[in-house]
Amino acid sequence: MIPERASYAEYPEHSRGRLTHEPISRTRNAYARDRDRIIHATAFRRLKEKTQVFVAHEGDHYRTRLTHSLEVAQIARSLAHALRLDTDLAETVALAHDLGHPPFGHAGEDELQAQMKPWGGFDHNVQTFRVVTRLETRYPQFDGLNLSWETVEGVVKHNGPVSHRLDEPAWQAIADYTLDHGAPAWDLRLGTFASLEAQAAAIADDIAYNNHDVDDGVQAGLFSLDDLVDVPLIGPVLHGARKDWPHIDARMLRIESVRRMIGVMVDDVLAETEARIAADGIRSTEDVRMARRTLVAFSPGMLADLGILRKFLFERMYRHYRVNRTRSQARRILAEMFTLFMAEPDTLPPEWSGKADIADETKQARAVCDYIAGMTDRYAIEEHKKLFSLDLALDL
Incomplete structure (x- = not known):
C-alpha cells in the first residue's frame, strides 16, 4: 500500500516547470521524465568506467560511479518512500549527483582543481550542474537536459545552501546561470535548503x-x-x-x-x-x-x-x-594531457578544438577541462597513450 504523501513532500504537478517549455508527457510525471533523461544521457553511461578509489581496470567487482549511483538511488528511493516523499524526485537527484565527476575519482578531481586554479577552478558539483544544463546536447531546441526546477535545485543544493560558495571562482557558473535566466521562477534560491527528496539523495x-x-x-x-x-x-x-x-x-x-x-x-x-x-x-x-x-x-x-x-x-x-600509487599515476596522466592540450589545442578532437578558443585562455582552459572531465578511466589511459607513446601515435 502506497502511504499518503506528506504535506512537506514535493508534488510533480506543482513543479515550477522547465526553463524551456515543453508539452506535458502523457506517460510520466515531471520528475520521472527527468530521471529518464538522466539515464539516457551520455554522461550517465560514462559512469560505468569512472571509479572512486580503484581504477576501472583493477577488477570487475569494485564499484564504479555507475553502480554507486544505482545503489544511492535505491537507498534514496527507500528513504523517500518511508518518509512519504516523492520517490521519483529522490531517485532522480541520486542518479544525477555524480555526473560531473572526472576520471580516477578524487585524484582526478584534485588534479583538475590544481590545473584549473588560474582559470576559475573545478568542482564536481558545479560540473554536474554544467552537464545537465549545458554540456549534454541531445535535443535540438535547447542545451542540456531541460530538467525541472526541483531536480536542478536538488543537483545544486542537495548538500545544503550554497550561497556562501558563490565567491569561489568555480561556483560562478551557477551564479551566472541564475542571472542569465532571470525569470523569477528560475531563481534557484541558493541560500536555502533543497527539498527533503534531495536531502534524502545526499x-x-x-x-x-x-x-x-x-x-x-x-x-x-x-x-x-x-x-x-x-x-x-x-x-x-x-x-x-x-x-x-x-x-x-x-x-x-x-x-x-x-x-x-x-x-x-x-x-x-x-x-x-x-x-x-x-x-x-x-x-x-x-x-x-x-x-x-x-x-x-x-x-x-x-x-x-x-x-x-x-x-x-x-x-x-x-x-x-x-591506492597512493594509482592516485599518483592518475594525476600525472591528467596533468600531462591538460598541459599538452593548453599548449597545442589543435591536438584536441575536432568537436572540442573548436570550443578551445585560443584567443580567450579562460575559455580554452574550460573546454580542455570539460573534455578531460568527461573521460572515463579507460579512455583517459588510452588517450594518454596515444598522445605520449610514439608507437601508438604512428598507428593513428
Whole structure:
C-alpha cells in the first residue's frame, strides 16, 4: 500500500516547470521524465568506467560511479518512500549527483582543481550542474537536459545552501546561470535548503559509499573483517552476523554484514529525520527550504561512529600505498594531457578544438577541462597513450 504523501513532500504537478517549455508527457510525471533523461544521457553511461578509489581496470567487482549511483538511488528511493516523499524526485537527484565527476575519482578531481586554479577552478558539483544544463546536447531546441526546477535545485543544493560558495571562482557558473535566466521562477534560491527528496539523495550517498568502501576494501585485501571487529558500527554488525550464522564463510559474512550495516544506517536516518521534522514544526516545502538545519540527517551517535569508521578507512584504504600509487599515476596522466592540450589545442578532437578558443585562455582552459572531465578511466589511459607513446601515435 502506497502511504499518503506528506504535506512537506514535493508534488510533480506543482513543479515550477522547465526553463524551456515543453508539452506535458502523457506517460510520466515531471520528475520521472527527468530521471529518464538522466539515464539516457551520455554522461550517465560514462559512469560505468569512472571509479572512486580503484581504477576501472583493477577488477570487475569494485564499484564504479555507475553502480554507486544505482545503489544511492535505491537507498534514496527507500528513504523517500518511508518518509512519504516523492520517490521519483529522490531517485532522480541520486542518479544525477555524480555526473560531473572526472576520471580516477578524487585524484582526478584534485588534479583538475590544481590545473584549473588560474582559470576559475573545478568542482564536481558545479560540473554536474554544467552537464545537465549545458554540456549534454541531445535535443535540438535547447542545451542540456531541460530538467525541472526541483531536480536542478536538488543537483545544486542537495548538500545544503550554497550561497556562501558563490565567491569561489568555480561556483560562478551557477551564479551566472541564475542571472542569465532571470525569470523569477528560475531563481534557484541558493541560500536555502533543497527539498527533503534531495536531502534524502545526499544522505543515501553517504550510506552507500561508507558501506561499499568497506566491501571493496575487504575484497581488495587492504584490510580484513577481523580488522573491523573493534570499529564502531561495523564491529557490532559483524558480531551479530557471526552469532546468527556461526558457520558462515568469509564471503557471506562480508555481504551479510554490509547489508545489515545499511539497514542500521537507514533506520537511524529515518528516526532522526522524523524527530527533526516534528521538533521544527515542518508542514510545507517552504518550511523545508527555510529550515534552520538539514532535516534528513544521522543522529549524533551515528555521526560519531561514522567518524571513527571513516578514520579507519582513511588510514587503511584511502592512503594505502597501492591506492597512493594509482592516485599518483592518475594525476600525472591528467596533468600531462591538460598541459599538452593548453599548449597545442589543435591536438584536441575536432568537436572540442573548436570550443578551445585560443584567443580567450579562460575559455580554452574550460573546454580542455570539460573534455578531460568527461573521460572515463579507460579512455583517459588510452588517450594518454596515444598522445605520449610514439608507437601508438604512428598507428593513428
